[in-house]
Amino acid sequence: LDVTSDPQQPYVLPADNPFVAADWNGQDVRDEVWAIGLRNPWRTSFDRLTGDFWVADVGQNQIEEINVIPAGTAGGLNLGWPIMEG
Known part of the structure; x- marks a missing residue:
C-alpha cells in the first residue's frame, strides 16, 4: 500500500501487486x-x-511460526495455512 494524504483516495495499490484484479475459484x-x-x-x-x-x-494446535519474507519479494506468496503448520 502506498499511503497518501488525500482523503478521497487514502491509499493506492501498486500495479504490480499480484492479487490486483485476481480471482480465486471464480470469486473476486x-x-x-x-x-x-x-x-x-x-x-x-x-x-x-x-x-x-x-x-x-x-x-492452531502445537506449533507457532515465524515467516521471514526477504526484501524485494514480489508478493503472491502462499505461506501454507491451512495445509501446513510450523
Missing part, C-alpha cells in the same frame, strides 16, 4: 491482498538493515 479477491496462508499474524516487523519482513504467526 480483494485487491489489497499481497500474500495468503497466514492463520493469525500476531506481530510484524521490518528489519531496518535488510528490509526483510518478519511475521510471527500463531499456530
Whole structure:
C-alpha cells in the first residue's frame, strides 16, 4: 500500500501487486491482498538493515511460526495455512 494524504483516495495499490484484479475459484479477491496462508499474524516487523519482513504467526494446535519474507519479494506468496503448520 502506498499511503497518501488525500482523503478521497487514502491509499493506492501498486500495479504490480499480484492479487490486483485476481480471482480465486471464480470469486473476486480483494485487491489489497499481497500474500495468503497466514492463520493469525500476531506481530510484524521490518528489519531496518535488510528490509526483510518478519511475521510471527500463531499456530492452531502445537506449533507457532515465524515467516521471514526477504526484501524485494514480489508478493503472491502462499505461506501454507491451512495445509501446513510450523
